[in-house]
Amino acid sequence: MEFKDYYKIMGVARDATQDEIKRTYRKLARKYHPDVSKEADAEARFKELGEAYEVLKDAEKRAAYDQLGANYKGGQDFRPPPNWNAGFEFSGGGPGGGDGADFSDFFASLFGRDFRGGGPGRASPHAKGEDHHAKILIDLEDTYRGATRTITLRVPAVDAQGHVITRERVLNVTIPKGIHEGQHIRLSGQGSAGGGEGTAGDLYLQVEFRAHPIYRVDGRDLYLDLPVTPWEAALGATVKVPTLGGIVELKIPGGSEPGRKMRLKGRGIPGEPPGDCYVILTIVLPPADTEAAKELYRKMENELNFNPRTKLGV
């Protein structure tokens, strides 16, 4: 297993005072808290931070870790020496940051597994099992038509020897039509088994959409940039627009400016009511890469007497 450099993880000096460690932890915890941070690795970072703080905030654990760690570097292969912690007495107490349930094997090899788990609500032997929470990444098309997706969950479990291991669990999940980002799919009874006669917990899957090449999403509404020619915008035209349900024809009024927003009612994500699809016009200039094209531009220049900068006073 890898040696973890808790000082490096927290970004503090090895001789940092307990106060410095506490201040640094609080600051970093606010920054990396998974409910606050948008960084992809925030959750892992926050867990690692909680683990580092669990050791460094406690004078006894810190002293033991310091004695051990003097000869190691972060990431180096590590085996705890036998009786390494003889002479140190740890006065228990659950983990401080995070759920505490996911401290690394490195931590467990030093301080034992007793620090794991111990969350609230584990009282009655017939209690309902724990709920599980996970994320599921789907395509926009899945919510339009409804779909079945196979997902693999990694579930911590305890084997016959009492070791914590990770089991893979495969589920076929029906994606409900009309679900949108941030919503949760609830699978009743698919969490942990209950104790005794207690029923199993539930599984919640938080839905996120994979980035779509054409559409941007806001709730049930879709946004689409539609390129049009200068003459389509100026004279008006009927053009084809791709929607999730297929191609539709959209009438562009004459005299349209770039950025004009038009609504295709009910063409967004289905629901009660369904979302809309907003089409935003972008005007694309034909390149002046042939003599004929250049001649047309010159003709406009000479005949239109058009100054787009009058509002700027120039």
Added chain:
Amino acid sequence: MNTENSAPQFAICILEEQTQLTLTDLCRACAVHDEQIIALVDVGVLEPQGREPGHWRFGGASLNRARRVLRLQRDLEIDLAGAALAVELLDEIETLRTRLRALGGGY
């Protein structure tokens, strides 16, 4: 026997739209006692229908809202009002980010 794709399939629902939770449901799902959920109602983080705690019905979205506030409170050692404010501001940021993205702001 072909065991491929034999993974079981389940009845599912959209939590935010098709679920109502009682106080007991919510306490269990958040692994907290009644008083903590009642406190969330008192600061206005959760707005159940019904007059008394025994008759409260929470919308499905309450579950994750409650979990987030409780997590922030516990992990960042902030009080309930502070955690409630943080969640409201985070929600607002998320709405603005989504809107910005939708309008092509290139967030």
